[in-house]
Amino acid sequence: MQINVSMEPITKRSILSNVSQIFDPLGLLSPVIIVAKVLLQQLWLLKIGWDDTVPDHIARVWNRFVNSLQALDTIRIPRHVIGVQRMYIELHVFSDASQTAYGACIYIRTVSIDSTVSVRLLISKTKVAPLKTLSIPRLELCGALLGARLYNKDFSPLTPSHFLIGRPLTAPVCDDVRDVPINRLQRYQRLELLRQQFWNRWTKEYISELQVRAKWTVNKDELKPNSLVVIKDNNLPPLKWRLGRVVRTIPGSDGISRVADIRTAAGVVRRTFSKICPLFQDVDETQEH
Template sequence: MIIVKIYSPPPHVANLTGDFVFRFLSFLSRNSSDCLGESYHIAEKRLFHLERKLKNSPSLKTKYQEFIHEYENMGHMTEIPRPAFGCYLPHHGVVREASETTKLRVVFDASSKTASGVSFNDIQHVGPVVQDDLFSILLRYRQHRFVVSADVEKMYRQILVDPEQRHLQLILWRDDPSSTIKIFQLNTVTYGTASAPFLSTRCLLQLSEECQDLGVAQLIREDFYVDDFLSGTDSEDELLKIVHSVTSILDSACLPLRKWRTNAPSIFRTESNTSQPKTFDMSSSQASVLGLKWNPSDDILQFSVDMELNQPVTKRTILSKSAKLFDPLGLLSPCTIIPKIILQKLWQSKLDWDDPVDNSLLKEWNTFAENLKSLTELAIPRCTIICNPIKIELHAFSDASQLAYASSIYLRSIDASGHVLVRLLCAKTKVAPLKAATIPRLELCGALLSARLSAKVLKALRLQRLCTSK
């Protein structure tokens, strides 16, 4: 159960942070914390190991210290004397070269077992999913003429944990190995804890429930994926209203939005606009949108491919490389179905994970990997609907072969002048079952896939005058 209480922080904390959601959230506990064993010495041992690693990398040590100091200065953790009982979380750094803001993030290992064999994560429920799935959000993102993207700054760390439970997330730290080890209590929702995603997204859901504007409430409820905001509309004025309204509601809970990007930057250049987001990026030609590459200036989707061919080709490497082809909407389905088919053949051959594949499959994989480089030149228009449509049709197609079956969804839109625009919205593929099946039966499987995909699309899109055809 979540306990939500209104909270006013001490003045010194408010002055240091100014960006908290002043609410207390209890962890979703499925077992009592009494089952946790001693963890101080485990965290101490991991700290010694971390110090040896940082000693060999001065630049990493500097970044690590800066992160820890920021954590303390913002009031997100507090130094305390050693309590009678507490759960100590080991921690380590994760370097994210692709990140535009924090290159290094300290992650707290709540899955580390205590002396009793039970970890902090073991006694927590994960919590239900309270946001729309990635697929639905990206579908809506492709229906709008004008779109914006942003994310919540330090989302987890904006949410305070109930003080009675903060003894369950303690850490050890010292700037220098010659200094005395200090104990810090983490005051906010913490990276690495099982309930963190639910606790943070549940706060957004609460904001939507308290919002008086039903339209804005729907945007907060349906257009966030964890901390990423992705929304849009067909009017520049309406888009600016969305930016201001959502920003205002989230600011009221001290959840600042940053890294704004849009394909309509002119809305932030108007003289009458005095509330331009401070982190609006007009210069970026490339943005990441829920894992997809988006070029806001040209309003196109692109794909990056990193397929090294210098490794031995085994079932393990084929699975690893094919998993890097991130394509949630199925826009690359004609390509991504190939490694699925190869993997199915590998399972049939009963090779071990690290056994070399036979020559025929090796040739098939190398040909696929070599041709995959051309995907970097592929550019797909983001928007799938014509400007000012009077009619929008959804068309679903399916087909099958002995190896696989697939479904694709197209949107056909018509404006008042009779101009027609047809664009691929999404697609989905599946390999044929190992048990032999006739082509008519596989085509029925494709038709079923089309029906289910169409139902998913119709539920996700916010469209009027939508006709369907299969």
């Protein structure tokens, strides 16, 4: 990663412009970018104009920061964060704070069937400490709160609808335009037409098959914890059905599970298997075909 810095005098405007060029949505470069954030806070305290030359000590810190960006090309962060043949997955959240800044990060720890363990960085975030002086314990609480908010982020997977309409299929329901002639539709309505056609086929050709179950005489194809599912609700249109992850299954007196607890954005709910549509099934890679 490189920042194109001209030989002109370093000003607050040029620093802000160059820092804004760094695109890091997952916070993988947080330990580096926090230096620039602290520098911008110091410039704000100096109350200098946007086009005024910054003091020498600020210019030295900025030049050192720009030179350090060249070392980022040597860093490699694997983006396949979940190991193969996984037995279970854990999210580990860490947070810390100082008088200058605080931050949090999340690691995914995967234990495979062969007992191998892999740990991968998933996401992180840093913030500059407020101008009002706070104690270290209070700043550490701010870091813990930041970590809790990272944990509560929506880590739902990408679906085909994201590529068609830029959002999941659980978006608010719009007017049905499938029977309207296409030459009468505006651009936005044409996108809605694609979305509705896709949803119609998806529900008829995919979701309906997920609910086909044989008689519960044997414990077969049982839902597994952490499986991504859609909760069917007869009182809501399909586009408003809730996404969730299975927390645990509850076996009956015969040892066969027919009920599961599911964690959703609104909390944990309990539903029967007939109301649960699993979206993705993990295939055992060791199974012989």
